[in-house]
Amino acid sequence: MPEQVRIVLRNAGNIDPENIEDYLKNNGYLALAKALKLKREEVVQTVLDSNLRGRGGGGFPTGLKWKFAMQAKGDEKYVVCNADEGDPGAFMDRSVLEGDPHSVLEGMAIAGYAIGAQKGIIYIRAEYPLAVERLKVGISQAKNYGLLGENILGSNFSFDIDIRLGAGAFVCGEETALIHSIEGFRGEPTNKPPFPANSGLWKKPTLINNVETLANIAPIILNGADWFKQYGTENSPGTKVFALAGDVKNVGLVEVPMGTTLRDIIFDIGGGIKGDKRFKAVQTGGPSGGCIPEEYLDTPIDYDSLQELGSMMGSGGMIVMDEDTCMVDVAKFYLQFTVDESCGKCTTCRVGNVRLLEMLEKITSGNAKMEDLDYMVSLANVVKNGSLCGLGQTAPNPILSTYTYFEEEYKEHILDRNCRAGICKNLIRYEIIPDDCTGCTACARVCPTEAILGELRKPHTIEQEKCIKCGSCYSTCRFNAIKIV
Amino acid sequence: MPKLKSLEQLESLINELKEKENKNKIVLKVALGTCGISAGSDETYEELLKKIEEENLENIEVIKTGCLGYCYAEPTVEVNEPGKEPVLYGNVTKAKVKDLVKTHLVEGKIAEELIIEETHKKAI
Numbered sequence: 239m240p241e242q243v244r245i246v247l248r249n250a251g252n253i254d255p256e257n258i259e260d261y262l263k264n265n266g267y268l269a270l271a272k273a274l275k276l277k278r279e280e281v282v283q284t285v286l287d288s289n290l291r292g293r294g295g296g297g298f299p300t301g302l303k304w305k306f307a308m309q310a311k312g313d314e315k316y317v318v319c320n321a322d323e324g325d326p327g328a329f330m331d332r333s334v335l336e337g338d339p340h341s342v343l344e345g346m347a348i349a350g351y352a353i354g355a356q357k358g359i360i361y362i363r364a365e366y367p368l369a370v371e372r373l374k375v376g377i378s379q380a381k382n383y384g385l386l387g388e389n390i391l392g393s394n395f396s397f398d399i400d401i402r403l404g405a406g407a408f409v410c411g412e413e414t415a416l417i418h419s420i421e422g423f424r425g426e427p428t429n430k431p432p433f434p435a436n437s438g439l440w441k442k443p444t445l446i447n448n449v450e451t452l453a454n455i456a457p458i459i460l461n462g463a464d465w466f467k468q469y470g471t472e473n474s475p476g477t478k479v480f481a482l483a484g485d486v487k488n489v490g491l492v493e494v495p496m497g498t499t500l501r502d503i504i505f506d507i508g509g510g511i512k513g514d515k516r517f518k519a520v521q522t523g524g525p526s527g528g529c530i531p532e533e534y535l536d537t538p539i540d541y542d543s544l545q546e547l548g549s550m551m552g553s554g555g556m557i558v559m560d561e562d563t564c565m566v567d568v569a570k571f572y573l574q575f576t577v578d579e580s581c582g583k584c585t586t587c588r589v590g591n592v593r594l595l596e597m598l599e600k601i602t603s604g605n606a607k608m609e610d611l612d613y614m615v616s617l618a619n620v621v622k623n624g625s626l627c628g629l630g631q632t633a634p635n636p637i638l639s640t641y642t643y644f645e646e647e648y649k650e651h652i653l654d655r656n657c658r659a660g661i662c663k664n665l666i667r668y669e670i671i672p673d674d675c676t677g678c679t680a681c682a683r684v685c686p687t688e689a690i691l692g693e694l695r696k697p698h699t700i701e702q703e704k705c706i707k708c709g710s711c712y713s714t715c716r717f718n719a720i721k722i723v
Numbered sequence: 724m725p726k727l728k729s730l731e732q733l734e735s736l737i738n739e740l741k742e743k744e745n746k747n748k749i750v751l752k753v754a755l756g757t758c759g760i761s762a763g764s765d766e767t768y769e770e771l772l773k774k775i776e777e778e779n780l781e782n783i784e785v786i787k788t789g790c791l792g793y794c795y796a797e798p799t800v801e802v803n804e805p806g807k808e809p810v811l812y813g814n815v816t817k818a819k820v821k822d823l824v825k826t827h828l829v830e831g832k833i834a835e836e837l838i839i840e841e842t843h844k845k846a847i
Contacts, residue, residue: 251791266737267733333756337756391728392728490793
């Protein structure tokens with residue numbers, strides 16, 4: 239069995255997150271103390287040498303970001319922790335913050351020293367009250383010990399951390415939108431450059447790192463870049479935390495070295511598919527990512543390999559889907575999410591995604607023609623190339639990746655008016671198999687529209703006009719006497 | 724707690740905390756992340772404290788931790804006995820606490836039916 243390696247989750251589940259002494263006992267804040275003895279340039283160089291890449295999704299080299307922020311001119315600078323985890327199915331950042339808040343606080347303080355900032359801000363979803371609470375406790379404990387605040391550990395370096403609650407908009411995870419949100423404006427993105435490292439929060443140089451990225455910092459400073467590079471692949475060193483969810487037996491958090499294969503994560507660590515059904519696809523990278531089919535399960539995963547497959551690492555959500563999943567419906571789910579979350583600033587994203595969603599609805603309701611597919615793909619590319627920020631630029635990925643790997647299913651919906659997974663309501667019908675029906679009346683009792691008729695102990699029938707295809711009868715029947723056609 | 728003024732003070736505090744720790748104590752870790760709490764791990768925690776007191780068990784500490792990663796098996800309880808590998812129990816609902824305490828802590832046997840396999844190692 240492939241082994242998990244815990245760097246980011248080194249303390250999560252192991253220490254009391256509300257007790258700083260527990261963190262200290264595990265060599266907590268020693269990395270900060272060590273950094274304070276080094277020159278700022280040396281700290282940045284260590285992060286550069288480690289090749290750590292941003293765990294928020296894009297995989298930009300963290301050290302380079304730090305270097306730009308350090309070199310930026312300005313007496314006031316900021317370190318922002320991006321804890322706006324909005325991907326459906328992702329909960330890595332929440333678990334780190336709830337399980338080990340000090341690892342993030344320490345990472346921020348080291349970053350603050352390295353770039354010359356005195357102020358840190360954690361931008362966190364308001365939907366994470368427990369994480370917020372534990373961060374507050376952590377900040378006040380660290381201050382009491384002189385590990386945050388004025389003249390940290392007797393040095394000239396002062397650094398304080400504040401918390402800002404996000405209102406729960408997906409786009410606010412995007413750097414520039416996040417900055418606007420903290421400034422009190424609508425969370426809308428702006429063009430880059432200027433990059434936040436030069437002109438960020440209140441036009442001051444600002445370093446924005448994700449929770450998981452920051453949790454990697456203290457161990458790197460303490461143990462060195464070479465130590466870090468022994469894990470993972472050459473271009474993507476270290477580990478990655480994945481939130482394993484969906485139709486997999488062992489739902490939970492997984493931290494593995496980069497380069498571990500999808501198969502190892504899903505079938506060994508994850509225990510395989512629930513109910514011993516067949517694997518169909520795995521969705522990575524949230525709405526910005528895509529679906530990867532069975533033939534690529536042995537790909538060692540890192541930033542670059544996932545992008546080659548038309549998906550992306552994203553923050554690390556990993557949703558496993560079994561054979562009962564309709565891939566067109568999955569694309570529709572993610573498009574609906576993007577449409578709901580689009581800030582509306584640029585036309586391609588605001589209008590383009592709505593049109594794409596309409597096309598998917600046409601396909602799943604059995605009203606599409608074959609030429610719609612070409613139109614859909616070309617519009618998807620327009621949205622991808624013409625949108626202002628990362629949200630719009632990646633919004634068509636779920637469509638494009640499912641279309642690449644599951645084109646047959648799209649065609650079946652249109653040509654045969656058939657949904658092989660039995661999900662798209664307009665294309666399916668529930669029928670009772672008379673030979674298998676015992677007349678137990680269980681289905682008739684759960685049917686909300688009284689569409690099932692029949693006498694006790696005699697085979698029942700479904701009145702198709704009344705049936706709303708909710709599937710209650712199907713999941714209730716204990717004799718497998720109801721089929722989807 | 725007076726503020727720490729130097730690396731040396733921090734190091735000596737860390738050493739002091741490590742030394743102060745009672746190495747002979749049994750530590751039970753209950754995962755109380757959002758996933759654990761929604762599965763009832765806070766009730767498990769309270770029940771553990773209650774049963775340990777009822778059984779008059781000494782030298783046991785129960786601590787609240789964040790999520791250990793085994794969300795599918797919440798509530799989870801990890802039993803750390805001095806000199807032994809930690810044992811990880813899953814699906815320890817309030818109702819199962821009594822059995823766990825009796826089997827593992829009173830009789831000193833592993834409660835096999837609740838055990839889940841642990842697959843991770845710490846890099847540090």
